[in-house]
Amino acid sequence: MTFLKMQNYEILIEEGGLSHFAKHIKEVYEFDELFVVTDQNVFDLYKTKLIEALVGYRLSFVVLPPGEKTKSLEVYQQAIKTLIEKGIKRNHLILAFGGGVIGDLTGFIASTLYRGISYVQIPTTLLAQVDSSIGGKVGIDLKEGKNLIGSFYDPKFVLIDPSFLKTLSKREYANGLAEMIKAGLIGDKKLYTYLLEHDTVTEVEISEAIQVKRNVVLLDPYDKKERMYLNFGHTFGHAIEKKHQYETYLHGEAISYGMLIALQIGIQIGDTKEELYQEVKTLLKSRGLIQEPLLQMDDYRDEIVHDKKNLADGLRFIIVTKPGDVKIVKLKESDIL
Ligand code: ADP
Numbered sequence: 263m264t265f266l267k268m269q270n271y272e273i274l275i276e277e278g279g280l281s282h283f284a285k286h287i288k289e290v291y292e293f294d295e296l297f298v299v300t301d302q303n304v305f306d307l308y309k310t311k312l313i314e315a316l317v318g319y320r321l322s323f324v325v326l327p328p329g330e331k332t333k334s335l336e337v338y339q340q341a342i343k344t345l346i347e348k349g350i351k352r353n354h355l356i357l358a359f360g361g362g363v364i365g366d367l368t369g370f371i372a373s374t375l376y377r378g379i380s381y382v383q384i385p386t387t388l389l390a391q392v393d394s395s396i397g398g399k400v401g402i403d404l405k406e407g408k409n410l411i412g413s414f415y416d417p418k419f420v421l422i423d424p425s426f427l428k429t430l431s432k433r434e435y436a437n438g439l440a441e442m443i444k445a446g447l448i449g450d451k452k453l454y455t456y457l458l459e460h461d462t463v464t465e466v467e468i469s470e471a472i473q474v475k476r477n478v479v480l481l482d483p484y485d486k487k488e489r490m491y492l493n494f495g496h497t498f499g500h501a502i503e504k505k506h507q508y509e510t511y512l513h514g515e516a517i518s519y520g521m522l523i524a525l526q527i528g529i530q531i532g533d534t535k536e537e538l539y540q541e542v543k544t545l546l547k548s549r550g551l552i553q554e555p556l557l558q559m560d561d562y563r564d565e566i567v568h569d570k571k572n573l574a575d576g577l578r579f580i581i582v583t584k585p586g587d588v589k590i591v592k593l594k595e596s597d598i599l
């Protein structure tokens with residue numbers, strides 16, 4: 263078991279940790295009524311296990327449709343209505359029980375309903391365990407773009423139980439591996455080396471990936487500076503997701519192509535070795551994250567140029583110089599386009 267301390271809360275990482283859930287809740291919450299927000303898939307798979315883990319508690323469930331469309335104003339409003347109908351009060355506790363969609367939406371509900379209700383995260387996908395449940399960013403999408411409305415709102419604690427991963431599809435599992443490979447490349451050579459040799463992960467590697475993100479988040483809780491390191495592969499990754507209307511590529515797949523483009527740029531400016539590019543390409547291919555022919559940076563120019571935030575004062579770009587080491591370079595439009 264690993265406990266990681268954030269500024270105001272803890273992340274608990276333990277295979278089978280769900281069975282100690284009630285004990286952890288008692289440490290932060292005095293009542294016996296809990297409000298669980300989840301999606302239909304997670305509800306069908308894990309309702310019984312959750313109820314068993316929380317004997318003695320009265321549970322109210324809000325079960326939402328699976329998928330990114332759930333992170334919308336409409337579902338936000340509907341879910342809040344249901345919570346109020348079910349009798350939620352300001353001092354109650356909400357459980358966000360599901361993947362990144364449920365975590366982001368539920369965290370945003372918790373941050374705004376009655377000006378803030380306590381919540382706990384139990385991420386059930388690998389991507390949510392190593393990425394979206396860490397760092398306190400919550401929010402929803404608008405038609406105009408992803409995560410356009412949101413806030414920073416810390417949970418009471420995050421419980422990470424890798425046993426949820428047994429029911430993930432291969433594609434969803436690889437989706438999380440992509441963020442772990444990124445974490446290794448930007449901040450943990452040992453983790454990267456492990457991921458080269460293994461296609462499954464345990465609580466040890468999940469903890470290592472979380473620690474890379476944690477260390478950056480602690481330096482920069484409100485995403486002003488150092489958090490930028492986490493954006494390795496994401497400038498092009500976001501452009502790829504957007505150009506394909508968030509339908510063709512999962513986030514992990516898009517950033518996989520994005521990481522290769524970033525490594526290529528590193529080679530062009532003399533900071534990255536060709537061998538690293540080949541090694542990462544072979545790895546991402548073998549995990550089913552990318553396919554050849556690769557997506558090319560030329561096809562995503564427009565998305566990058568139109569993303570004003572990227573180009574306001576030159577495009578700051580994350581370059582991996584060797585596994586575990588990064589640097590920020592300022593590129594001019596003409597350097598990459
Ligand atoms: P993310 O990949 O960002 O975490 P989602 O919240 O959309 O995104 O989750 C991806 C899909 O995986 C959803 O369809 C969700 O219902 C499903 N899911 C979440 N957790 C599990 C699990 N432990 N086993 C199987 N499917 C799951």
Ligand code: ZN
Pocket residue numbers: 393441496513517
């Ligand atoms: Zn990401």
